[in-house]
Amino acid sequence: MKLFDVYSCYDINLVNGKGSSISDDKGNKYLDFYGGHGVISIGHSHLHYIFRMEQQLHCLGFYSNAVKNDMQEKLACKLGKLSGYDTYNLFLCNSGAEANENALKVASFHTGKSKIVAIKGAFHGRSSGVLAITDNPLLSSEFNVKHDVVFVEMNDTPALEKALGENDVAALIIEGIQGVNGVVEPSVEFFKSAERLCKTHKAMLILDEIQSGYGRTGKFFAHQHAGIKADIITTAKGMGNGFPIAGVIISPKIKAWSGMLGTTFGGNHLACAAGMAVLEIIEEEQLIGNANKLGDYIITKLKDNKAIKAIRGKGLMIGIDLENMPAIRKQLLEEYGIFTGSSGSTTLRLLPPLSITKKEVDQFIEAFQKLTQIVLV
Numbered sequence: 316m317k318l319f320d321v322y323s324c325y326d327i328n329l330v331n332g333k334g335s336s337i338s339d340d341k342g343n344k345y346l347d348f349y350g351g352h353g354v355i356s357i358g359h360s361h362l363h364y365i366f367r368m369e370q371q372l373h374c375l376g377f378y379s380n381a382v383k384n385d386m387q388e389k390l391a392c393k394l395g396k397l398s399g400y401d402t403y404n405l406f407l408c409n410s411g412a413e414a415n416e417n418a419l420k421v422a423s424f425h426t427g428k429s430k431i432v433a434i435k436g437a438f439h440g441r442s443s444g445v446l447a448i449t450d451n452p453l454l455s456s457e458f459n460v461k462h463d464v465v466f467v468e469m470n471d472t473p474a475l476e477k478a479l480g481e482n483d484v485a486a487l488i489i490e491g492i493q494g495v496n497g498v499v500e501p502s503v504e505f506f507k508s509a510e511r512l513c514k515t516h517k518a519m520l521i522l523d524e525i526q527s528g529y530g531r532t533g534k535f536f537a538h539q540h541a542g543i544k545a546d547i548i549t550t551a552k553g554m555g556n557g558f559p560i561a562g563v564i565i566s567p568k569i570k571a572w573s574g575m576l577g578t579t580f581g582g583n584h585l586a587c588a589a590g591m592a593v594l595e596i597i598e599e600e601q602l603i604g605n606a607n608k609l610g611d612y613i614i615t616k617l618k619d620n621k622a623i624k625a626i627r628g629k630g631l632m633i634g635i636d637l638e639n640m641p642a643i644r645k646q647l648l649e650e651y652g653i654f655t656g657s658s659g660s661t662t663l664r665l666l667p668p669l670s671i672t673k674k675e676v677d678q679f680i681e682a683f684q685k686l687t688q689i690v691l692v
């Protein structure tokens with residue numbers, strides 16, 4: 316059997332990782348400024364994470380939600396405490412798309428409505444419902460396009476007011492910061508209008524914090540920079556540092572009933588051990604503060620670079636617009652061994668582990684400055 320060929324990926328076979336460095340089967344070393352799509356939060360192969368996972372495997376790796384699992388309650392309690400959403404309830408699942416899919420369903424159950432308002436440029440995943448609210452027709456099959464969805468322009472409050480105006484909307488879904496679209500931040504005013512208009516028109520405000528959450532932007536969730544509260548928050552990527560775990564954080568005003576949601580793997584024992592280890596390390600090593608400090612440092616160091624058309628983001632979620640982005644990205648990898656990401660054809664996307672050090676950040680900055688100066692000459 317061969318692989319179903321859907322990824323255009325680098326011909327690099329990674330075999331080891333430690334902190335923010337990774338190496339391949341030929342012994343080449345790389346600096347990880349992308350965290351495998353923003354998944355690596357606490358760094359690769361963290362000793363406490365390994366200890367927690369190994370210990371759990373010796374006890375019990377998996378049982379389903381047919382039994383009570385008090386590790387889920389402990390994880391919910393810690394997540395509530397660290398995120399500031401301690402009065403909310405947690406539903407555990409396995410991936411970002413699944414978290415968003417469940418969030419939409421919860422909003423629809425609660426309001427009895429079906430229409431969803433999404434934001435232009437949004438990316439929410441690749442299962443059916445969330446593809447319908449993802450603004451990229453190329454990814455959608457005929458099967459996905461039948462949902463009742465309205466897209467509004469980011470930061471266009473009058474358009475949002477109009478979309479919600481008929482009181483027939485179950486939810487507005489918005490990313491804390493749009494990642495796939497190029498690290499695009501909603502304005503504070505737009506966030507505040509979204510919160511107010513959702514309340515007025517009895518729609519649920521869903522914050523997709525799958526990429527922008529878990530401390531990456533210097534607050535636990537990116538929307539907390541705007542001082543707003545969501546009805547439902549979805550999280551995945553950094554939550555398990557690579558072990559598949561995702562969560563839907565749900566306002567106490569939304570009532571659960573037996574059978575409302577469900578999953579076989581979601582919240583299993585090993586997933587909870589991963590989730591707990593990640594939160595313990597984030598807290599112990601003050602990684603949210605590190606993301607804040609080093610993110611500001613990167614932007615300050617790069618902001619006068621004339622090759623940069625624009626630089627956006629918060630904490631360690633940074634987008635850099637460059638005319639020749641694909642060439643710079645390729646050179647960063649091939650000449651300096653630095654993995655970065657991209658959004659579209661012009662934005663270099665940085666999503667390093669939250670545990671990255673100042674020395675590693677300086678290594679990236681030095682390489683980037685050299686490359687962009689060479690290209691300019």
Ligand SMILES: Cc1ncc(COP(=O)(O)O)c(C=O)c1O
Nearest residue numbers: 410411412438439440494525526
């Ligand atoms: C904002 C956002 N939402 C949802 C998803 C989908 O997550 P997953 O690939 O785990 O299904 C992604 C993935 O990149 C994302 O960036």
